[in-house]
Amino acid sequence: MIEVQNDPEVKIKELGLSLPQAPKPVASYIPTMIVGNLLYTSGTLPMKDGKVAYLGKMGEENNSIEVGQEACKLAVLNSLSAVKETIGSLSKIKRIVKVTAFVNSANGFTDQSKVVNGASDLLVKVFGEEKGKHVRSALGIAELPLNALVEIEFIYELN
Amino acid sequence: MIEVQNDPEVKIKELGLSLPQAPKPVASYIPTMIVGNLLYTSGTLPMKDGKVAYLGKMGEENNSIEVGQEACKLAVLNSLSAVKETIGSLSKIKRIVKVTAFVNSANGFTDQSKVVNGASDLLVKVFGEEKGKHVRSALGIAELPLNALVEIEFIYELN
Amino acid sequence: MIEVQNDPEVKIKELGLSLPQAPKPVASYIPTMIVGNLLYTSGTLPMKDGKVAYLGKMGEENNSIEVGQEACKLAVLNSLSAVKETIGSLSKIKRIVKVTAFVNSANGFTDQSKVVNGASDLLVKVFGEEKGKHVRSALGIAELPLNALVEIEFIYELN
Numbered sequence: 001m002i003e004v005q006n007d008p009e010v011k012i013k014e015l016g017l018s019l020p021q022a023p024k025p026v027a028s029y030i031p032t033m034i035v036g037n038l039l040y041t042s043g044t045l046p047m048k049d050g051k052v053a054y055l056g057k058m059g060e061e062n063n064s065i066e067v068g069q070e071a072c073k074l075a076v077l078n079s080l081s082a083v084k085e086t087i088g089s090l091s092k093i094k095r096i097v098k099v100t101a102f103v104n105s106a107n108g109f110t111d112q113s114k115v116v117n118g119a120s121d122l123l124v125k126v127f128g129e130e131k132g133k134h135v136r137s138a139l140g141i142a143e144l145p146l147n148a149l150v151e152i153e154f155i156y157e158l159n
Numbered sequence: 160m161i162e163v164q165n166d167p168e169v170k171i172k173e174l175g176l177s178l179p180q181a182p183k184p185v186a187s188y189i190p191t192m193i194v195g196n197l198l199y200t201s202g203t204l205p206m207k208d209g210k211v212a213y214l215g216k217m218g219e220e221n222n223s224i225e226v227g228q229e230a231c232k233l234a235v236l237n238s239l240s241a242v243k244e245t246i247g248s249l250s251k252i253k254r255i256v257k258v259t260a261f262v263n264s265a266n267g268f269t270d271q272s273k274v275v276n277g278a279s280d281l282l283v284k285v286f287g288e289e290k291g292k293h294v295r296s297a298l299g300i301a302e303l304p305l306n307a308l309v310e311i312e313f314i315y316e317l318n
Numbered sequence: 319m320i321e322v323q324n325d326p327e328v329k330i331k332e333l334g335l336s337l338p339q340a341p342k343p344v345a346s347y348i349p350t351m352i353v354g355n356l357l358y359t360s361g362t363l364p365m366k367d368g369k370v371a372y373l374g375k376m377g378e379e380n381n382s383i384e385v386g387q388e389a390c391k392l393a394v395l396n397s398l399s400a401v402k403e404t405i406g407s408l409s410k411i412k413r414i415v416k417v418t419a420f421v422n423s424a425n426g427f428t429d430q431s432k433v434v435n436g437a438s439d440l441l442v443k444v445f446g447e448e449k450g451k452h453v454r455s456a457l458g459i460a461e462l463p464l465n466a467l468v469e470i471e472f473i474y475e476l477n
Contacts, residue, residue: 027435027438028441029438030453031453035355037194040415040473042455043455043457097199098192098199099188107301107302108302109302111304112302112303121187132187134192135188135191136188138202139202139310141457143423145458195354256353257351257358259471266461269464271461279346280346282346292347293347294348296420297463298361298459299459300460314358316353
């Protein structure tokens with residue numbers, strides 16, 4: 001019973017969320033790489049149905065803090081989907097180690113931390129305080145591939 | 160005696176510097192994360208007395224190279240303060256592994272390397288040549304949280 | 319025979335490429351750092367004969383996608399040269415773990431992925447599919463040291 005409550009995939013459902021389709025491996029790079037007990041991810045975009053779902057820069061009119069946070073949450077879910085595809089179950093994640101978040105930022109936008117809370121808070125909700133807390137960097141990047149609103153790298157520790 | 164001379168905390172005092180108050184853990188992320196013998200830090204801002212002490216972009220009139228270097232030094236001290244808070248003593252640091260420095264840069268500013276020398280040189284002064292030398296990246300970022308002048312990530316190896 | 323065919327240094331020659339002179343260690347930071355079986359590199363610029371060979375931003379007229387890809391290839395070769403200088407032979411590389419590529423980007427340039435394929439594809443050509451595939455991030459950075467067109471960090475796993 002306790003095990004079920006602690007299952008991150010159950011928790012994702014309880015939060016009314018779901019894992020998107022795992023990103024397909026492309027030619028020369030791959031979504032995840034395991035070295036020892038660490039799993040590194042590629043920079044992850046907020047993809048939905050094979051498209052970037054959040055575009056443009058923070059600081060532009062249509063991209064409120066809430067929209068930026070939703071983009072971060074979707075990037076987290078894409079990352080977790082890739083991890084599940086690789087290791088079979090999210091319950092094999094021991095801890096979230098590091099989140100490096102690049103927020104596409106218009107000139108003068110300095111609320112990257114609030115935006116990236118969308119990612120950090122979701123990880124803590126899904127994995128709990130002890131496993132979910134992580135180090136992170138929130139950065140305001142000039143441009144991102146496909147004009148994505150955010151790109152996030154993750155390091156996970158595996159059991 | 161030799162041990163005292165090699166103590167990084169003694170060295171910091173000898174350099175006329177001091178560790179600022181350790182950053183307080185925030186809701187969903189934490190200042191440091193130990194995995195195996197590596198300690199990862201969150202992106203660290205040049206904080207003093209709870210505020211960002213260096214603001215704006217390099218390339219703006221008031222932010223000379225020297226000011227940028229001071230900002231980097233202060234970010235290093237904040238990072239070391241967080242490490243001390245986590246592991247009790249800086250003498251438990253075996254080596255500085257990696258410094259990733261994001262320098263808030265106005266259009267056309269390309270002297271990020273000189274700015275980040277403020278961080279690299281201080282680490283070598285405090286830890287000595289052998290322990291202090293590290294790999295690093297110096298990058299010119301578009302925007303940073305709270306309009307900080309620099310944000311720096313560190314990886315330390317522990318004894 | 320098979321060993322020779324799989325030798326990455328032979329492969330580099332077969333591709334008509336060569337390793338540039340290894341970057342010289344500078345005062346306070348170094349080109350490579352080995353921790354356990356991982357080798358981290360400093361942010362690597364597309365250097366040739368001691369100078370940055372590719373300047374400016376993607377999105378500017380003279381910097382086509384092909385030029386950006388060449389810059390990435392040269393950064394890879396510089397990185398491999400530094401690795402060879404450190405460990406003696408590229409055949410000691412077990413896998414390419416991670417490529418973090420910062421592409422100097424003019425406002426509105428969003429084809430960082432295509433540019434960074436220059437790095438990823440070369441690594442797979444030199445090391446083969448199994449060893450060469452890696453996780454990566456492609457990012458559009460506002461400014462880079464010395465106005466370099468790209469700066470790339472690598473993590474290699476060693477045998």
